[in-house]
Amino acid sequence: MKSRPPVPMGAPRRVDLLNCADEPIHVPGSIQPHGALIFFSAAGELEGWSENAAATLALPLEPGRPYTGLGLPDEVAELVRECLDGMSEGEAAPMVAAIVIGDAEYDCVVHAYQGRAIAEFEARELATDTVAQFAIKAHGSIDRLRRQKTVDALLETAVRQVREFTGFDRVMAYRFRADDSGDVVAEARRDDLTPYLGQRYPAGDIPPQARRLYVLNTLRMIADVTYHAVPLLGMEGSAALDMSQAVLRSVSPIHIEYLQNMGVGASMSVSIVINGRLWGLLACHHMGPKRVPYSIRMAADVLAQVIASTLQGLESRQDAELVGRAAAVRTSLVESLLLEEDPLETLVQHADGLMASTDAQALVATQYGRVVCRGIEQACGEAIVATLPEGAHELLARHCLDDWPEQARASLGKWTGMLGLPFDPPSEGWCVLLRPEQVERVAWGGKPDKSQCGPMGERLTPRGSFEAWIETVRGCAHPWEDGVLTHARMTLGELARVSNARRxxxxxxxxxxxxxxxxxxxxxxxxxxxxxxxxxxxxxxxxxxxxxxxxxxxxxxxxxxxxxxxxxxxxxRGLELGVALVPVDLAALVQDMVEEAQLAYPTIVYALRIDDPAVVMADGGRLGQVLSNLLSNARHHGEPNQPIEVRLRHEDGQAAIVVANAGAPIPHEIESGLFNPFKRSSLNNPRNRTGMGLGLYIAQQIVREHGGEIAYRHEAGGAGASGGRVVFTVRLPLALEE
CATH class of the missing domain: 1.10.287 (Helix Hairpins)
Structure with missing residues (x-):
């Protein structure tokens, strides 16, 4: 039976900046033309090949034919056999052999991915002995890299060494930020080229699927950006070939256009991957076409792995130093907190250590409404405290002005970075570390605008200019580093344990x-x-x-x-005071309490008015306690020589007891905590030296246990110097008539 002819495995589609993030760049359906590709099923049968493979390799290619019957060079057949035999979970690591086909030399690279064995034949221009010399030179660079003591020195050495043994016109080291934008932090270049050192490139220059491939396949080369892609052919109905690990994979037309706009003729990128994260890139550019043999590229890849390992060591040492300093600060702080009585004063005493270990420039501490500051004005610190959420238990980090409540932004001053540690939620205890706004002049690699016309016609294309475009960035502080956040969480845990122990x-x-x-x-x-x-x-x-x-x-x-x-x-403790409810004649109770007060304080005038009789289900003793407290407050806080008015009436189907005295309005800051215990206004009142501020707190609980409510208001006008009255009203449900 005659086999069906092969068909193209990928259809080209229109790609521009609107849809490039969805482009399936791992299955392009084509390769770069400086080589050929064939691939086999897990059973070793030929599934497909590049359109130029038959002519390049001089092989009888037919779908379904076993690799042993293709007449492959012995070295290639052996690599395919080892790849198929060594396949684990559909994958096998790349293996390479140098071969000669006709008069041309090739590097044959064989690997397996997703259950297919892929053999790539990459044409090589340099002789084997020349390639070996370059590879030896590359391996000699490794020791230089390992001796570097700082990240900057390491990357400076890396770009010089890679340019020396690869011959590229420009080699740059990119370092990615948390937002995926990247800075050129080191550069070795031809003298006549415009420097890119210090420029930043937006995250959108590398879409997410490209980042994934940078981690998966750490080296990629484009030998000539003007190439015409060679399509893949395969059996009808075959799944597209995943070329994530392939060396000849064709690249996105958007990226080709990007390089052409930069004036680049060939490129090579080597990923720096640390703990599965794309830390940075070595980006190599040549102004014309350029092929770098596979073995030299692999030497560059090994070099990148050495760079990653060295970087990890340097960062680990920096982290260890930070951890050590932070641990010392925590230990000293906890020891002081366990010995000292005032947590806020203790935090201020250790402010320098806390700020140094977090690279903060100010500290604000608050508890029970009291605010203390270090390195920041009191008013600004209080404004920042006002933005803290109630009852929070987790670390609160803010970076930019947009992270703050809108109504508070005008009062923040220069402070836009905040790290809040809620060390004692019941008392609203916070330790807040602050960083100022970082006014930054960013040199972008070209203004990131979009053009409608590029080398590929009228379509949305990458920016055409890569000259530095300066932008001033405001409203953000330097972001809180991962190590600082870890230290802050550990400090919060220690502070919370101390607070719980003290409590x-x-x-x-x-x-x-x-x-x-x-x-x-x-x-x-x-x-x-x-x-x-x-x-x-x-x-x-x-x-x-x-x-x-x-x-x-x-x-x-x-x-x-x-x-x-x-x-x-x-x-x-969450216990009720315990009230025994019986029918109580409220008019008689109020009259008895007023008469008792008149006997005890004969110089004070009590104006009693009973408008309506009222019977309530109540504990007479506890209600008497409430009335006694209200009369005492009116006596101690009211204006001298002014009567105290007491009135009983019906309001909205309830009994209402009103106690009023001449006086000015209670200040707002005191009113908000009027029914809290131990109020400072009570503790420091010279006319009530024995009061502890517990009366209204207990009175409110008694009234609530009776199913009622107690409230304060101020009425303007009336007698007295203040021209107004302080009024407390107790409302209780009337007893049901039998």
């Missing part, structure tokens, strides 16, 4: 204190109170009676304070 110790101490307050002090205070009563009654009207009253007053005040602390402890 546990505080809780233990508080529990012991509360136990003492609840048991060891209450009984003695009760005895003191009883003794005061006896003393007052025994010697009423004289000095001893007055002393007895003072003893009673002081002991009663101490008992109230102990009661408040114990109530606060129950609330903090």
């Amino acid at each position: 546990a110790q505080t809780e233990s101490t508080r529990a012991q204190l509360l136990a003492m307050l609840g048991h060891d002090l209450r009984d003695p205070l009760h005895s003191i109170n009883m003794a005061g009563m006896v003393l007052e009654k025994t010697d009423a009207g004289n000095k001893s009676g007055t002393l007895g009253r003072r003893i009673q007053s002081s002991s009663n005040r101490m008992q109230r304070m102990i009661g408040q602390v114990l109530d606060m402890s129950r609330i903090d």
